[in-house]
Amino acid sequence: MAQIRCCTASGCRAAGGDALQQALQQARGHQGLSPAALSIKAVGCLRLCGRGPLVALDPADGGCQKLYGAVPPASALALVQLTLAPHAPGAAAALAAHAVDGDHPFFALQQPVVLEGLGRVDPESIDDALAHGAYSQLQRCRAEARPEQVRACIRRSGLRGRGGAGYPTGLKWDTVALQPPGPRLVVCNADEGDPGAFMDRAVLEGDPHRLLEGLAIAAFAVGAELGYVYLRAEYPLAIARLRRALRQLRQRGLLQGLDLQLRVGAGAYVCGEETALLASIAGGRGTPRQRPPYPAQQGLFGRPTLINNVETLAAVPAILRRGADWYAALGTGRSRGTKVFSLSGALPHTGLVEVPMGTSLRTVVETMGGASGVKAVQTGGPAGGCIPSALLDTPIAYETLAELGSMLGSGGMVVLPEGLPMPQLARYFMGFCAAESCGKCVPCRAGTVQLAQLLDRFCAGRGSAGDLQQLEQLGRMVQATSLCGLGQGAPNPVFSTLRHFRHEYEAACGGAPR
Template sequence: MSKPAPARLRCCDASACRNAGGLALRQALLAARAAAGLQPTSLAIGAVGCLRLCGRGPLVAADGPGGSRLWGGLSPEQAALLVAAAWVDADPPLALASPQASPPASPPTPVPPASAPLASSSDPLASYRLDLSHPFFSLQQPVVLEHCGLIDPDCLDQALAHGAYSQLRRCVRQLTPEAVRQEVRRSGLRGRGGAGYPTGLKWDTVALQPPGPRLVVANGDEGDPGAFMDRTVLESDPHRLLEGLAIAAWAVGAERGYVYVRAEYPLAIARLRRALDQISQRGGFGVAFTGTPWPLRLELRVGAGAYVCGEETALLQSIEGGRGTPRPRPPYPAQRGLGGAPTLINNVETLAAIPPILRQGGDWYAAIGAGNQASADKPASGATTATLGSRGTKVFSLSGAVVHTGVVEVPLGMPLRTVVETMGGGVVGGAPVKAVQTGGPSGGCIPAALLDTALDYEAMASLGSMLGSGGMVVLGPHTAMPELARYFMGFCVEESCGKCLPCRAGTVQLAALLDRFVAGQAEAADLDRLEALCAMVKATSLCGLGQSAPNPVLATLRHFRPEYLAACREEPRWA
């Protein structure tokens, strides 16, 4: 950009920062600007999507001549100080960060806490200043999230200025569906919702079904507790998802599609609604973005509180207005889905990766994960680090007992330790990490001893965990593993749809068994019973919820068995 842009304050307006008082802070900043007699042309103050470090909200970033700066945890009373700081540094005005560059471009320099005072102690905001060169920011590689935190999620024009819908236009005007699918195949992208099915293959399966209508669905029913990657995308860059979904529709020959979002995400829903309205106001996808009469119609469907609707056949039931109960597969939705038509279902993050893949090429994306394989191999001792099938970046939500909670996007293959300790800062108070829970109620626990494991599909699966959708909950020394397993089993009991026996009744019995361990009243025979029932529920349940419900138990048993044994009575009850 050659034209000088005004200095700018970017106020995070995603839900974590809203909950922490972001709206009031932004109002106060606007008032403070007016009070200081400044014009919007010299100091822009705008809402943007997620600025990543959710645990320190409300976050505000300033773009000025010295680069970007970030503050967290400010109260409205400090607005005037912030305006002054932004204004002073912003003279003369500096160009905005370019669309493709990530906010922090500096090399990784390990600085202990993100809140280390950088400026002199005379700076009244020094203790609120967050260090953008901290690994939490500097090790991120934003692909899916490249515009999150840069654009106003409610503003289509800002999205367009950052290149939204340009790849859709290119696809429809210049590329055949087959060419689009080939690019996706080349990228090596796998489903980011947890199962990791190759995206290109799924697209081909739908596209190559016998002639007839097809549908596309974006799965935004992100239900894993501790996971908020999709919410970040939806709240920060809704047009990114819509573009990805529209491209998918083009690639498989669909003219109708749905975005399914869980009702627990009201802000994401509101922003998607607005985004869809903006598109229909401009005449729909065809007219507005492709210059063709392509009649693609996308609709929003909102869930109503059912974790199981993240399972694709249950999701389809819910879209059709029914109980979200899964049905046996095959036939897979790609063969027979909504109304019997082949239906492509992709997770939000998966679809959001599509536009950059088409812009930069599948090979570029595939190189991201592969490039990291070598570096990941070295520090790992004994841990599996094969990243054969794990390419590109993955968004993780980091929470729990960790110092820096928030959203990170990193190349697959990065060691778990880098994310948890280097980026996340380890456990609050300096205690050692006990384990990291990945993959939510379907996932497992990686003990501290295996933290050098690479974050990729195969390595995680080989440890009895799963990469999952990306929720990453760090556990400190005080979390008892039988209690954690009981917690997740309770979640599955609540969320089981009740259709098949092993999940409906088996999880209840597993929870009751785990209660005995939590209470320290178990007997040695209970451990056998626990393992046998876990095996049964895992093998015989109808859908993924039941099949993976025992995973947290099995994973904690595998790595923390002594904690279960310690909960067993020595004497049998009857003696």
């Protein structure tokens, strides 16, 4: 059947996707067509967010899909005509300027696992999700498997936490499951706060049932009867879609005794830290606490609690369906499977990419993203670092990026242009951490402010050798003594820019004496 798939994720909405979808429906009406003859389907992210609003045409003759980007509502009629008659010459010419090459490496090199339903499934319809296989693995687990078999499969797959820390997921599931008898909980960390990261948002907005299936499987594997999704308030569309998906799930009776709840944050970056997140779910200030005890031992309401990131949980149904060995065959070294990155900054093709671990940064940024004249790539958000263009051949993995003084992080990848002064970028991240510090521990609360003031001198070109020394000393102190990852990671952008771009700091010294 002929079909037009419209991206209805936040990126394309911001670019005018709603108006385009309405215009398409009108154009269909003008042509005297019924929804049965031409389906206009709302779907999740079609990946190339920078060319939004995006539409994919599935022609009536069953030919391969065609992708169009930055389409104004005025082109709706041409899109409808082209879908019905794939060789309509007038329509193809009218749309030529908006055509997106589906064979470009940006699409061709992707390997969708977590994102396989995005752009295909209607995120607001459980029937469509079920038709695409949602919840089939959950039902298979319940009917055929014991929890320890599910955990063994995840352990064998080599899946590691995609929120940034990279802790082996199977091991975490085992730890929670093997706690002394009593109630356990599962929590999905959907508090995606790193600037430059929008992978989890795309999954939440584009395929919420996949995430909920992963969460329900995790609950089955560790023996939990209560689960929470903690979602940041800055993602209103994701909240609405997840809420709807949960309602549909309850109505269909697919939860079978499992209670899943949505909790919405209120704008605090630190709540992405697991102990702060638990404090916030419990209705308190989102401040972290000392670990151990780890949440796996003593978490929400004092119970053993499994906390996994969105991308980690969304990978679970695919791993169970295709097998642990299939997943483990992707990737490199101790980093198996695929990773989703949100590609943004100074490059022509911005959007979402999912590639096997071990793909080089250069492939992602230059071949897929089309970047040229790259100064550095920033990965890992405010706790990450910058990797200079000379080192872009590094394969992407948890260990390799950490060795370069950055981190894989949650998947934000921002391409920095030639002209950007690195002290200014370090100052930007330090300002972010100072503003988001929860204030509980002194090194982070006061240290980030002091570091930001030191960086201000370098930004203004009036630093000194003494300032440089103090920057490094204070940075090490904040890193070593802060309570949680926010403070411990805050000096990383400074260290990584000092490591690879020290000359820029030195050039900013020796100005006017202090």
